[in-house]
Amino acid sequence: MQNLNEIKKDAALMRAVAAGDQKACREVADTYLSISYRLAVRILGDTSLAEDMAQEAFMKLWKQAPDWQAKAQIRTWLHRVTHNLCVDQLRKQKRFSDDEVPDIADPALGVIEKLEQQQIDDKVTEALQKLPPRQRIAISLVYFEECGNIEAADIMELSVDALESLLARGRRKLKDLLLPARRLRDGVM
Structure with missing residues (x-):
């Protein structure tokens, strides 16, 4: 269950937004x-x-501010709206794009480590784009956006069991997609 204090804090924040508080x-x-x-x-x-x-998700959030109810965290609501907008967009496109995801480099890493990490990130991003949309969304929410399974299932409007099934299939598919790159990196044929 979502943290009640966070929900209350977010409700107060949205009341301030509705009142026009620029801060x-x-x-x-x-x-x-x-x-x-x-x-x-x-x-x-x-x-x-x-x-x-x-x-577009933020435009919906701003419009929702006057009617905001303390039922969910802003983050959860925004994830659901963003998810729905993206799924609608995927349906319109009937295709998938392999554009690179921008990555913010860790300043503690050296040049070589940054390049190696970028190569790994690129391979993961490429593999992630090859997953079916629902598996990709489930993995993105749980592993990249750090949503819990209950929150991710709620965002995707699924049962927790259905989400866990998507995650399991997605992880297996990612492993299969990334195994050749790992073998190549490790020099194993």
Whole structure:
């Protein structure tokens, strides 16, 4: 179950947004816009389209502010809206894009480590884009957006068992897709 204190805190924040409090608006945007964008990039594989989806999700959030009810965290609500917008977009496209996901480099890593990590990230992103959309979304929510299974199932409007099944199939498929790259990296034929 979602943290009741977070839900109450978010409800107060949304009341401030509805009242036109610029500080509250900035706080919501600074905290949640990147979360919405990251999820959209992982689902769509297209950075410019992900920007559009994140902006559209935020437009819905701003419009929702006066009617906000303390039933969910902003993050959960925004994940669901972003998810739904991206799924609608995938249905419109009837195709999938393999554009690269931008990665923020860890400043503690050296140049060689950064390159190696980027190669790994690229392979994972490429493999992730080859998964069926529902498996990709489930894995993105749980492993990249750090949603719990209950929250991710709620966002995807699935039972927890159905989500766990998607995760299991997605992990197996990712393992199969990434195994050749790992063998090549380790020099195993």
